[in-house]
Amino acid sequence: MTPAELAVAVLEAARAALTERDLDTSVLPATTSVERPRNPEHGDYASNIALQLGKKVGLNPRELAAAVAKNLQETPGIDSVEIAGPGFLNVRLSAAAAGALARLVVQAGPAYGRSETLAKEKINLEFVSANPTGPIHLGHTRWAAVGDALGRILTAAGADVTREHYINDAGVQMARFGESVMAAAHHQPTPPDGYPGEYVPEIAARIVAENPDILQLPETEQKVAFQTAGYQAMLAEMQQSLERFGVHFDVWFSEKTLHDGGAVEHALDELRKQGHVFDSEGAIWLRTTDFGDDKDRVLIRSNGEKTYFAADAAYYINKRERGFERCIYMLGADHHGYIGRLKAIAACAGDDPNRNIEVLIGQLVSLLRGGEPVRLSKRAGTLITLDELIDAVGVDAARYSLARSSTDSPLTLDIEVITRQKNDNPVFYVQYVGARTASVARNAADLGHERGEDFDASLLVHEKELDLLKALGDFPSVVATAAELREPHRVARYLEDLAGAYHRFYDNCRVLPQGDEPFTETNRARLWLNDATRQVIVNGLDLLGVSAPERM
The missing domain is CATH 1.10.730.10 (Isoleucyl-tRNA Synthetase; Domain 1)
Structure with missing residues (x-):
């Protein structure tokens, strides 16, 4: 007998006890649970259902517990039921019922542990979402491990989960990246505010080898060509690194498509219908302070430029229009400010910010070897890449070590500790x-x-x-x-x-x-x-x- 099966038996015994006394059974919860007592001498499992229901139906909890115990005692597989304290039920299973769990587990195989707890819930799970301007690094890796594990766990609980990576490919950083790759192709220094690191010349060399004529293009066309080719090369490398880590995304969503496909304008129209968009000083704003944000947010600047916040709003509305009932955002430690503004977007869109959107923040990871900080990456400059972490400790050690601690706190991993047998x-x-x-x-x-x-x-x-x-x-x-x-x-x-x-x-x-x-x-x-x-x-x-x- 599993704890879940015992919990069902407890609920049915309580229903029978109330019915026998002509009491209101509508007070019964849809489900209940049983717990293991701290002291094994008190039994195998305990239930407080009589304490929960006693006052609601006007019965002393111990009296109700006695009635529930009488019915529960008749359940096959239960050896004894005792009443403790103000109305706790302490249950002991028969040896055959306890041991039968081994049969259930073996026969269920990979299905054991799965449930329909979140059945029919359609979830969009967004995590990692790294800029395609450099390799996946240690800062992304914690969410890669935790996010993928969460996706697996949500699926095991019956949810329909789509794993999504948001590609930040619409900002000025993409132009700077393209200029950095072009400079490397011409063996020139990295431009100011550009991207250093050995991976940039590597990408430039591959691009030139595949398309030597790119160096003959006019400067303006060449910038665009290097930006496009560099983006594609970097994105492919990111995908390969994540797949190597066992992380597969169902959707790679381009931020650029929000701007190019009219999604931002569509979102603006939808938010206007809800009555939370206003115009001021030549700009278009969203009144997010109506829903707890610390200030109202600009959607379109007075010069007509769309803000990052406009893309955030469009992206959320796009997710909801794709049919996702719950949108989970897994963001880095420097994104605490996004919690209020993203929830405000959901509220402004007419949704329930406590149900339709969740924002999880993951703290930073640091890496040690024998207690000493690991040196910075030669390839990525100021960062440790995901591939370097895999090479150092392996996929299993990395994923398990990153996933076994709550993401509420910073995490320090020592390579020597997590690899020793x-x-x-x-x-x-x-x-x-x-x-x-x-x-x-x-x-x-x-x-x-x-x-x-x-x-x-x-x-x-x-x-x-x-x-x-x-x-x-x-x-x-x-x-x-x-x-x-x-x-x-x-x-x-x-x-x-x-x-x-x-x-x-x-x-x-x-x-x-x-x-x-x-x-x-x-x-x-x-x-x-x-x-x-x-x-x-x-x-x-x-x-x-x-x-x-x-x-x-």
């Missing part, structure tokens, strides 16, 4: 357990011991077996909570706890017989539990975009 390295700790479970299964097969089609779940009664089963049972709720709170690090921390529970089980409960010992039904049951653990490790690491090797 010791248990104090979290990614190794989790992957090693996954590899050990695979090794146990291989050893069983080599010895001629088959897991078989079924097992006696009531044999899993050891304290460490039950602890491991409870940990496995928590996985679906961890995934659902991580999706709801937009916190992938919850999955990583859960996997580390699960790895610890498996180690304790492995050390105390012999899975396979030794020497001439026979292969018993207890061994078979433990082999199922071993394989169930492997499946959850695989599923959990996959949500983080990390592999689960069978050998280490």
